[in-house]
Amino acid sequence: MSISADTLRGHTDTIILAQLMKKDSYGYEINKNVQRCTGGRYEFKEATLYTAFKRLEQGGMITSYWGEDGPGARRRYYAITEEGRQQWQESSEEWKETRIILDALLTLEVEYESN
Amino acid sequence: MSISADTLRGHTDTIILAQLMKKDSYGYEINKNVQRCTGGRYEFKEATLYTAFKRLEQGGMITSYWGEDGPGARRRYYAITEEGRQQWQESSEEWKETRIILDALLTLEVEYESN
DNA sequence: AAGAAATACATTGACAGATGAAGTATATCG
DNA sequence: CGATATACTTCATCTGTCAATGTATTTCTT
Numbered sequence: 001m002s003i004s005a006d007t008l009r010g011h012t013d014t015i016i017l018a019q020l021m022k023k024d025s026y027g028y029e030i031n032k033n034v035q036r037c038t039g040g041r042y043e044f045k046e047a048t049l050y051t052a053f054k055r056l057e058q059g060g061m062i063t064s065y066w067g068e069d070g071p072g073a074r075r076r077y078y079a080i081t082e083e084g085r086q087q088w089q090e091s092s093e094e095w096k097e098t099r100i101i102l103d104a105l106l107t108l109e110v111e112y113e114s115n
Numbered sequence: 116m117s118i119s120a121d122t123l124r125g126h127t128d129t130i131i132l133a134q135l136m137k138k139d140s141y142g143y144e145i146n147k148n149v150q151r152c153t154g155g156r157y158e159f160k161e162a163t164l165y166t167a168f169k170r171l172e173q174g175g176m177i178t179s180y181w182g183e184d185g186p187g188a189r190r191r192y193y194a195i196t197e198e199g200r201q202q203w204q205e206s207s208e209e210w211k212e213t214r215i216i217l218d219a220l221l222t223l224e225v226e227y228e229s230n
Numbered sequence: 231a232a233g234a235a236a237t238a239c240a241t242t243g244a245c246a247g248a249t250g251a252a253g254t255a256t257a258t259c260g
Numbered sequence: 261c262g263a264t265a266t267a268c269t270t271c272a273t274c275t276g277t278c279a280a281t282g283t284a285t286t287t288c289t290t
Binding site: 046047050073076 | 265266267268269270271275276
């Protein structure tokens with residue numbers, strides 16, 4: 001089974017931020033990581049990925065720099081900012097909440113209990 | 116904390132189908148149910164809700180009929196079709212998969228293990 | 231009885247995120 | 261030498277969300 005994009009829509013930015021929490025990285029590598037982490041069930045379309053980088057950079061969540069000129073194609077590396085770390089923190093908290101709510105709404109087996 | 120719409124985008128149709136799995140219902144009631152189930156953390160905007168009904172009906176997932184003329188404003192009831200039930204089944208399976216994958220991607224604490 | 235609030239549905243235009251498609255460039259492998 | 265992998269970029273288009281606006285009825289409040 002592969003995961004439809006609309007289901008993950010809205011999580012794109014947080015997924016990228018999560019990757020950058022570990023270390024600076026670049027588009028291609030991040031996408032390979034996502035593929036690996038999901039057992040090949042999901043990958044970003046290139047346009048989605050680079051659109052997200054632009055959005056995140058404009059929002060001050062990440063900064064970018066060109067990698068050293070080694071062999072191979074040039075890479076643009078991204079680094080998460082302090083603001084980005086906070087954003088990731090908030091988004092992943094929200095995810096935990098969302099998960100519970102969606103369990104309730106999609107299956108209707110249980111009602112959501114507030115704390 | 117309330118849940119941002121973008122995070123739930125893509126789940127709208129499945130949430131509605133889940134409600135209709137129980138019994139026929141109408142827009143206003145479904146939305147009140149969603150509010151109740153989420154402890155007030157989420158509700159559909161009206162335009163979103165009625166857009167979704169139209170989409171689902173055009174896709175053959177639901178059918179609709181006007182409620183009996185009782186007291187109160189007229190209500191358009193919706194009923195889930197066999198196709199809709201199958202769709203709900205698939206979508207909620209997908210949700211279980213998605214949940215695991217997003218846990219991995221958003222927190223990066225674990226890698227997704229395929230079966 | 232008058233006015234506010236709740237119930238109930240519908241449409242339209244604008245906006246944001248995702249994406250197909252196309253393009254640029256280098257390195258590696260057979 | 262051609263195919264494939266690596267790596268980034270932009271643009272036009274599509275889809276779902278939603279603010280705004282409108283219609284209509286009933287119930288609650290004073």
